[in-house]
Amino acid sequence: MKKLIDLASAVSSFAIRNRVGVCVAIALVTLFFGACLTHLDVRTRFGDMVPHDHPYVKVHQKYQENFAASNRVTILVRSLDGDIFKLPVLREIQRITYELQKVHGVNPLQITSLASKKLKRVDASSEGIETRPMMWPDLPKTQVEIDALRQAVLNNPMVYGLYVDAELKSALIQVDFYDQLVDYGKIFPQVQAILDASPAKAQVSLHLVGEPILYGWVAHYLGETVAISLLSLVSMLVLLFAISRTWRGMLLPLLAGIVSATWALGIGSLLGYNFDPLVIVVAFIITARAFSHSVQLVTRFDDLAVGESIEPRRAAEQSMRELFRPGMLGLYADAGAVLCVILTPIPMMHKVAIIGAVWVMTISVSAVILTPVLLSWVKRPDRYIHPLRLDAVLSAFTKPATWVATSRARYAVAPVMLVLLAGLLFEATHITVGDASDGSPILWRDSPFNRDSALINGMYPGSEQMFIAVEGKAPDALKQPEVLDWMQRFSRYMERQAGIGGSVSLADIVVEIRRNLHEGNPRYRELGADAGENGELVSFYMQGADPDDLNQFSDVPFQNGAVTLFFRDHKGETLRHAIHNGKQFIADNPMPQAEAKLAGGVLGITAAVNEILLRDQIEAIALAFLVVVLCCLVVYRSSVSGVFFIVPVLISNVATFAYMAWHGIGMSISTLPVVALGIGLGVDYAFYIVDAIKEHLEKHPEASPTDAVRQSLGSAGRGVILTALTLAAGVLLWSGSSLRFQAEMGILIGLWLMASAFTSLFVMPSLALVFKPDFIFGNPVRNAASSAENGRLEPHIQRGIA
């Protein structure tokens, strides 16, 4: 402890003595990192969200070239009057299909629609099966040709129901993008422009879904996101200015936030990390920490310079020295907790963990050092900018907190807290792992994307897919009747689940060809008797087909194939049931000729993420607690201090998870960074409050514990509530975001901040006075004396616990 105090004295003394040099050095480094920001890559990368070691992801990566569509966009062309078999509607399908070839990153071989080469008419004749494109390269010219097209669609179950809805009132166009070229910020506006240029708006309505479109919407709202960020910042500054009534009270926290953000993002840019617009709210969590530390220093400075009339330069140095211990303790605990997230095997989380930890540690310069250094230049600390005293706002919180801690009400705090905690914990157990609602949780339910998604999922088997790989033990394994029959039975079984709208596999092609060879008679829609017959059926299909037409179903040697499942939603529960059911079927129905493996496609990856989410979240919380305990052990030499400081972290985490459960916010890949960074959020407020008690007792050994608590809440408590109110007001503005995710995360962070602050103000001082831990109050003798002085403490707790 003494070493830490010596270090604090040395650092503060050096920094104030060389304040010009320190400022210049920080400015230069900030300028350098600021220059690096010009290369900051602001976009979402699909690969960042993939847990590469998960078995599902390995299946996905092994077969994604053929069976998976990670970046699929689906466009629904819906006729406004009757069916789609009218020239204007068909022409519009053709126009969009052709225009899509010009979109950035498109895989032109993976554009599928009635107007592409990939959808075929299958006609049986005495010479065999003839396959030719539905409507490529030319549109039907006469009503007879249009009628023939309609018949061809109805005759092909791989088209009817999958690309044209059952009522023939709409058609789907699907397009895939190369993984390495995908740029959501370009795809969305380019595809949207194609739809906006529709010459057939009176005849059709156009609807657009898919992962690239979803993240395109996120990029689309980037301007609004930046605007809300600035508005939040301004509102926070206004509040800081209004309450502190000094320029330093407003500008120094702002400067601390800016310097930290510049350094962290600059380092991220140098490391080649991209900045996902979705995690922009995360920046606010860390900025909240920077503000918090800076406000504490300014508040302490005001206490010393104004309250005790200490000369500003000395007051700045003393503030820095006094708050160095809780400040650095808070930062190390925060950074350590954030760094624990690196164990989550998702690249985005690695980046968040590293940048988050770096960002938090930059606060040790931007706030812990820079703020007092700049405060040392204050000429007239007692000069206020405006006459409006808003101390009453802060007092409205600190006075009740003081009353609770210093009256007998403090004995009720622990039991009430336990009951509350139990209730919140119960609610928190209902949190959904994975998405909790239909549609995308990133956008509002009534957003165009979610409306379109609901429309398509209502008319078609489902816009999102998962595939199950069937790995044969030898070439042509997929032609074996037993393997094809397994695929059919698997499809049948999985389609029993309500969230799965349909499925396709090579078996569906084989039975269709066989039916066509028997004059289209549905009684013959069945598999061939042996591998030879099935092979012949596939050969019939391939006559006139392109070599890659079966890519979605099988590899070239017919050894490995896939059963693709179409999902109507991607809720965590739906995916968990599907994975469970798939595993059960595979276990109950082993194949001698092949092995089935779960699960690829976008939903396979989502299922993989969902599987590791809960485990990693609990693991991160456990490790964050461990970091807090270890930090406390190092600083206070007491394991009791560990459990003491776990309390605010526990309460804020449980409260936040309970809120998520209550409001149906699922724990997903999107919420993970926010939740992960929030884990340690509650602890630094508590450090300031408790350390102020300790500091007061160290400076005034004769003071009673209640006086120390009073003093702490009046000084550090003021800073805590000021920071919490300011930041909560700022982040709550996010609730007006067009992105539901950001709005919910804004509220979540606001809740987190308030829960942490209230715990620190109302719970921690009471617990300190009730349990009187030695690491705060020192030896029991003094406690006993102090307690006897105020005469209110029960004898059995006067001794305190070590």
Add this chain to the structure above:
Amino acid sequence: MFDRISSVAARLSPWLIIGGLAYAALFVQVDGATGTMRQPLAESRDLFFGGAAADGRLWFVGQAGAVLSMDGQSRQWERSQLQPVANLQGIAASGAGVLVAVGNGGRLWVRDKGGQWTSQSLPVGDVGNKLIDVAFLDGHFWVVGEMGALFRADADGTNWTRLRDAVDVAFNRVRPGPDGSIWVAAEFGHLLHSRDGGVSWSSVQLGNESLQSIAFAGEEGVVVGNRGQAFRSADGGKSWQPVPAFTTEHLYDVVARQGGWLVAGDRGALFSASRAAAHWRPLAPEGSGKRYRTGLLAVQEGDVLIGSGIGLLDNEGNYRAWPAEAAR
């Protein structure tokens, strides 16, 4: 003592909390188990081919051994799967309530009065061995199938006898005619009939397209087949006249209904006509879809459409998917 215990507890508590969380991280999993998914009454992949009425129940059979039945009184549905699993093509009931279902591989199943299904195989070849249809006529079960399969059994589904030698023609439907005659609609335009209980057979050639079904109402009869072809007879089948084309879709079944005829076929094809069978009117009841229908079963409330799903076309012309959950 209390102080010492509380002191030790306080020292240990952070490690206990962390240990508990570590345990949870290692062993707590979100349970996706829902138990084995129950067999729903209707599946999206269902393909039904035949239906019959017996003992106040309606019975339907289809692919993957599916047997769906409904109690006429309670409207309760049941679904089962016949073993060994095979695609079932047709079902018929005797007046005494014995059911016979036929399917691929020359296999048939007999359900006795006690409700027990027993399976057996009829002597068919290694290829082209699908039994396509079964009917209960004149106190016997009659089964037809690929390669000219024609079998007859007793009323309790025993003593199966092959009545004709194998021939490379699929017999698609066996139905009763006037005066106890038996009619078989077959491939390549063949229409067979016997007026002596199957002892001797006569054949009529009606075009070259496969004939899929035949129905009589008194002396008047209608035959339907591939590419929308239809023929009618007003003299008990002695002569047949082609019906002017009213569709190009394959027509798989025809039934006599009150005052007329109803035919069904591919891509939702559904037509009705008066008894004269001269003018055919397309029907497109809402919700009936555009998928195929291979069978029709006349019941008191209307006609049951059997195919990729089952539904009732009631006497008012409204369509209702059966069972109700199939409508989802």
